[in-house]
Amino acid sequence: MSASHSSSSSLVFSSHNHTSSSMVNTLALTPDSTTSSPTSLAGHMPQMDGGPYGHSMGGHPRTTDSRGGEQMMGLAYLPYSGCLTSTTSERPAQHGHIVQQEFSQFLLPPPPSALRQPGQKRSLSKDSMEYRLRRERNNIAVRKSRDKARRRILLTQQRALQLEEENHRLQLTIEQLSHEVDTLRHYLSQRHLQSKVDDLGAGENC
Amino acid sequence: MSASHSSSSSLVFSSHNHTSSSMVNTLALTPDSTTSSPTSLAGHMPQMDGGPYGHSMGGHPRTTDSRGGEQMMGLAYLPYSGCLTSTTSERPAQHGHIVQQEFSQFLLPPPPSALRQPGQKRSLSKDSMEYRLRRERNNIAVRKSRDKARRRILLTQQRALQLEEENHRLQLTIEQLSHEVDTLRHYLSQRHLQSKVDDLGAGENC
């Protein structure tokens, strides 16, 4: 639960810069400590949980823009808060989040011709509108993706808990049934003996 | 084992400072064991140079980040070794490892306000060594924390799968037992009738 994030980073158009180096590190995750379990599914879980995950059902979730994906609960990635018509319309800053960039006006109608001028195709200067647009879109995508991941994780946890509970119930049921079987068996064996005794008695009697 | 290789460089206040540009971290550290994975690595550097000055914001000259890519498999979030001189009374760095940071710019007499003066402890200029140290330590902590989180998630997923399996097994067991109970009951009822018949027969007989 963090709180307002009044980051001072400001970031008004490029400041951040931070030069992150990006050295891609390769997901290490040693088997080492903790659970020596098989871990066979290390990489990705093919299915598991499924949850909100696509798998389509008919079509690709994506279809240009997708966006129709999950829309339950409050999702707040979207740069605009509602009325997109007017110029400014930044995301409502869910948590303070002062960042607000004022290039917002560019977000909506991307004049095709304006983007990327003929001369500089592959440069993508950080000052370019194109760059800013890409960044902003990616930021939205990132927020969305993480939200999804969070939900998925939560779901998995809940599922695990549920399963644990059910497991417990099943165990109890099994105990009960086992006990019942024992009782019946015992009873039956008694009956069996009784019958024999009866038979014997009958034979003797007559 | 593990961990060992690599020099214990630690904050090499590098002389070669590329302040302007490219840090390309030449893949030091062989990924060696485990996880082939991505291999993406380096090739591109986040062109930081374009920006420091050009960008409005008066921005701080964005100290280049640099950093060697540490992090090999397992847990190895540990960068510098301990000789961080002066300034802060840092703990003698328990673990020393790679990472060479180049704080070149700090060597120069930074902005007058950079060094925190007795009066204002809370400044922490981005150029200060103190700042850099804090950041680096935090980065390590972050990597560690995320690694932990990843492991936890994975574990939860595995647990859920296991539980699901076990659940299935239990269900089968229950079915079996139920069936058995039914059979026994049926058998018993037959026996019961038989007994009655026997009793009747016996009564009639004598």
Next chain:
DNA sequence: GTTACCTTGCGCAATGTTTAT
């Protein structure tokens, strides 16, 4: 080849928690 979106690891900064002093 191009474009748009999705994922993922990273560093930053704010915030939380633990641990010494």
Next chain:
DNA sequence: AATAAACATTGCGCAAGGTAA
């Protein structure tokens, strides 16, 4: 009990893949 330093978490944006249309 009060503090400060150290470490842990978390949301965020960036950049580098990856994938599909």
